[in-house]
Amino acid sequence: MSGICAGRVVVVTGAGRGLGRAHALAFAAEGARVVVNDLGVGLDGAPGADGPAGPATPVGPATPASPATLASPAGPATPASPASPAEAVVDEIRAAGGEAVAHGGDIATDAGAESLVAAALDAYGRLDTLVNNAGFLRDRMLVNLAEDDWDAVMRVHLKGHFLPLRHAAAHWRAEAKAGRTPVARIVNTSSGAGLLGSVGQGNYSAAKAGIIGLTLVAAAELARYGVQVNAIAPAARTRMTEHAFAATMAAPDTGFDAMAPGNVSPLVVWLGSAASAGVTGRVFETEGGRITVMEGWRPGPTADKGARRTPAEAGETALKLLAGAAAPGAVYGA
Numbered sequence: 176m177s178g179i180c181a182g183r184v185v186v187v188t189g190a191g192r193g194l195g196r197a198h199a200l201a202f203a204a205e206g207a208r209v210v211v212n213d214l215g216v217g218l219d220g221a222p223g224a225d226g227p228a229g230p231a232t233p234v235g236p237a238t239p240a241s242p243a244t245l246a247s248p249a250g251p252a253t254p255a256s257p258a259s260p261a262e263a264v265v266d267e268i269r270a271a272g273g274e275a276v277a278h279g280g281d282i283a284t285d286a287g288a289e290s291l292v293a294a295a296l297d298a299y300g301r302l303d304t305l306v307n308n309a310g311f312l313r314d315r316m317l318v319n320l321a322e323d324d325w326d327a328v329m330r331v332h333l334k335g336h337f338l339p340l341r342h343a344a345a346h347w348r349a350e351a352k353a354g355r356t357p358v359a360r361i362v363n364t365s366s367g368a369g370l371l372g373s374v375g376q377g378n379y380s381a382a383k384a385g386i387i388g389l390t391l392v393a394a395a396e397l398a399r400y401g402v403q404v405n406a407i408a409p410a411a412r413t414r415m416t417e418h419a420f421a422a423t424m425a426a427p428d429t430g431f432d433a434m435a436p437g438n439v440s441p442l443v444v445w446l447g448s449a450a451s452a453g454v455t456g457r458v459f460e461t462e463g464g465r466i467t468v469m470e471g472w473r474p475g476p477t478a479d480k481g482a483r484r485t486p487a488e489a490g491e492t493a494l495k496l497l498a499g500a501a502a503p504g505a506v507y508g509a
């Protein structure tokens with residue numbers, strides 16, 4: 176297949192549904208061979224809930240990796256079960272004339288992440304792009320947020336970004352050291368919740384903010400190995416949003432369906448292609464037909480006394496500086 180990703184091998188985590196599925200289809204349509212990863216869990220990370228999810232269940236167990244989804248680090252790629260969401264997306268890609276394989280492992284385990292990279296190398300002999308996308312929600316107000324809801328969400332989003340990134344980066348570093356510096360790309364998935372905060376999503380907002388920090392460090396550390404790392408903060412109609420934000424996410428009867436997940440994918444495909452050369456360490460908000468470069472923390476008004484202040488002086492200075500500073504963006508849902 177021709178296209179801006181012809182010849183590239185792309186891994187997309189959580190690609191059995193929603194945004195990840197749209198990304199996988201879009202990469203394949205641009206000529207990439209795709210490894211479609213999905214563990215096939217429920218909206219709250221509960222295992223085996225493949226059907227449309229209702230509201231998140233109350234405190235549940237942390238997402239265990241079932242033995243069937245875990246490969247030994249040195250072992251073969253973990254196949255997805257024939258009825259799995261990952262396999263269904265592979266079927267769609269193949270039906271459209273593309274190339275794809277499924278991977279049913281848990282990307283938030285070291286073994287799952289390692290076998291995901293191995294799946295690309297085993298199937299196609301190379302890896303060019305990693306899209307970290309998998310995740311789920313356990314929304315609660317902070318006073319009701321159980322330790323397990325915190326751990327599960329931090330694990331799937333933050334660790335679930337770090338581990339595939341680490342294994343992919345180790346492969347690319349080895350390639351660079353062998354004189355084959357890659358044109359490698361990582362696209363991470365943050366959220367407006369991570370950029371501005373979101374009421375009822377303290378765990379998710381913290382994890383998604385962490386993904387921005389991880390993106391900045393990875394972009395700086397991996398540039399020498401030919402790897403560019405960027406992040407998106409998307410919005411689209413998926414099972415994660417279609418009930419919680421029903422009015423915003425609804426498809427119109429006619430005209431542009433702004434909240435279709437496929438609207439987010441073109442930017443992801445471009446960031447994942449060789450065409451995005453020179454773009455790294457950036458964060459983009461994207462939904463519908465809009466793409467916004469997010470400009471993050473940078474120094475605002477500042478004052479240096481050249482000596483230690485008393486608390487009262489510090490307060491006086493802080494208030495003076497705040498008077499000249501831009502107001503922060505509103506927290507979602509506040």
Ligand SMILES: NC(=O)c1ccc[n+]([C@@H]2O[C@H](COP(=O)([O-])OP(=O)(O)OC[C@H]3O[C@@H](n4cnc5c(N)ncnc54)[C@H](O)[C@@H]3O)[C@@H](O)[C@H]2O)c1
Nearest residue numbers: 189192193194214215216281282309310366410411413415
């Ligand atoms: N939909 C939005 O508007 C929106 C907004 C901001 C951020 N996001 C982010 O986009 C990403 C995709 O979300 P979505 O809306 O498509 O949700 P989704 O629930 O439709 O898809 C997520 C997929 O990830 C899979 N998954 C979960 N845990 C996994 C694991 N440990 N290993 C492998 N796969 C796993 C699930 O089985 C599911 O198919 C998430 O990171 C989400 O936080 C979405």
